[in-house]
Amino acid sequence: xxxxxxxxxxxxxxxxxxxxxxxxxxxxxxxxxxxxxxxxxxxxxxxxxxxxxxxxxxxxxxxxxxxxxxxxxxxxxxxxxxxxxxxxxxxxxxxxxxxxxxxxxxxxxxxxxxxxxxxxxxxxxxxxxxxxxxxxxxxxxxxxxxxxxxxxxxxxxxxxxxxxxxxxxxxxxxxxxxxxxxxxxxxxxxxxxxxxxxxxxxxxxxxxxxxxxxxxxxxxxxxxxxxxxxxxxxxxxxxxxxxxxxxxxxxxxxxxxxxxxxxxxxxxxxxxxxxxxxxxxxxxxxxxxxxxxxxxxxxxxxxxxxxxxxxxxxxxxxxxxxxxxxxxxxxxxxxxxxxxx
Numbered sequence: 001x002x003x004x005x006x007x008x009x010x011x012x013x014x015x016x017x018x019x020x021x022x023x024x025x026x027x028x029x030x031x032x033x034x035x036x037x038x039x040x041x042x043x044x045x046x047x048x049x050x051x052x053x054x055x056x057x058x059x060x061x062x063x064x065x066x067x068x069x070x071x072x073x074x075x076x077x078x079x080x081x082x083x084x085x086x087x088x089x090x091x092x093x094x095x096x097x098x099x100x101x102x103x104x105x106x107x108x109x110x111x112x113x114x115x116x117x118x119x120x121x122x123x124x125x126x127x128x129x130x131x132x133x134x135x136x137x138x139x140x141x142x143x144x145x146x147x148x149x150x151x152x153x154x155x156x157x158x159x160x161x162x163x164x165x166x167x168x169x170x171x172x173x174x175x176x177x178x179x180x181x182x183x184x185x186x187x188x189x190x191x192x193x194x195x196x197x198x199x200x201x202x203x204x205x206x207x208x209x210x211x212x213x214x215x216x217x218x219x220x221x222x223x224x225x226x227x228x229x230x231x232x233x234x235x236x237x238x239x240x241x242x243x244x245x246x247x248x249x250x251x252x253x254x255x256x257x258x259x260x261x262x263x264x265x266x267x268x269x270x271x272x273x274x275x276x277x278x279x280x281x282x283x284x285x286x287x288x289x290x291x292x293x294x295x296x297x298x299x300x301x302x303x304x305x306x307x308x309x310x311x312x313x314x315x316x317x318x319x320x321x322x323x324x325x326x327x328x329x330x331x332x333x334x335x336x337x338x339x340x341x
Contacts, residue, residue: 002073003030004207005054005175010067012046012053012231019280023049025231027067028313031224033174036201036208038222038239040215040254044276046231047211048097051177055094056084071175089116092175093168097183099160103152109163110136110148117170135166139196158189162196169200176201177209182217194221215254219243227251230277230287237317247319247328249292252336270339286311286322294331298322 012024024046031037039047052058053065056076069076071092076084088094096102103112113135114128123131129148136144139162152160161181168176178197182190194217201208210222218225218239225242227235227250235248246252253272274291277283285307289295295303305311305322313320321328 003070004033004072005031006068006070007050007054008068008070010050010053010069011065012049012058013064015062015064016280021279022282023231023279024053025282027228027231027233029226029233029236031175031207031209033207034201034205035224036198036210036222038210038212038218038225039228040212040218040225041228042213042276044279045228047213047228048179049231050228051094051179051209051211054177055088055092056081057088057094086120089168089173090120090171091173092177093171093173094177094179095161095164095168095181097180099157099164100152102164103160105152108149108151109155110150113148113163113167113170116167120171131170132166135170136163138169138200139163139166140192141166157185158192161185161189161193165193165196165200169204172204173206175207175209177211179211180213181210182212182214190217197221215243215258227254230282231279232287233313233320234288235319235321236313241317245329245332246336247323247325247332248288248321249294249323250288251319252332253291255340256336283307285309286320294323297327297331 008028010024010027014021014023027046027050029037039050041047054069054076056079058065065077067077103109110129110132113132117123117131118128133144133148136148141147141159141162155163181197182193185193197208198221210218212218222239225237225239226233227242227248229250235242235246235251242251246255256270257272259269272291277287277290283290285305289306292306295306298306311320311322319328323331
């Protein structure tokens, strides 16, 4: 069976004055209708760049994109802009991270929701306005008949995010990409936004990609999890398996750096040592090896494979790591799990 969205060996490179930035380097994943894929990783790991590439939103003058992006059997890599324009906002849509900058301050919220609906359906102004009111009501905006004529600055942060979701869903897309949709929102509103996405998915059967740096957000939200580091996928699998028994040292580090309700208030967090590598000149071999504390467990302590050979990511459940699978399991059980509580 062909996946609804299939990304194979995706490479995204940016030309800069300092050289070529390898923002995404050989990424592959699939997504089925009705399922949610979480993509997590530190800032700069390539999460947003990947999904902007899916929608063809990169500037072709400064960006090289290679690999295969198939959406419902249609190849998007190298597709003409006319094809991508018909797809964006219609079959696939995106909820951007910062609603205050993504929404234009010059137009009412209702007009910005109605515009893509008119473009893709040919609806009249009146029909599009009624659709905008309907969508605002659908995402939980009170008094939508009045708020449809408000400007973005008249909405709270949570309401703007709901308006962004309404805009993305106005044409009932089959693929929804949510890029950090809960950033800068308080925890109560975060939960409301995540619940809203899940409810709308149940209604429409859309496939969702949820981009975040917060493992706590994805724990009860997504079906499958993809962990990215330095433009590459380092671990993937069903979310419960990845969070309960992670296999990659980077995933261990992400989990160890999260505060826990069961922990002491005086207990310090355990950050990942070092900093992410420069994507202008990523390290050879495993990109995580300069920060990894388990290089000495490979090759009888030499760790040469980590420094010279890029580990592959097995299909399905697995990690791109030179540690043998049995050693991954034992290290997690004996050293990592006790620290996580």
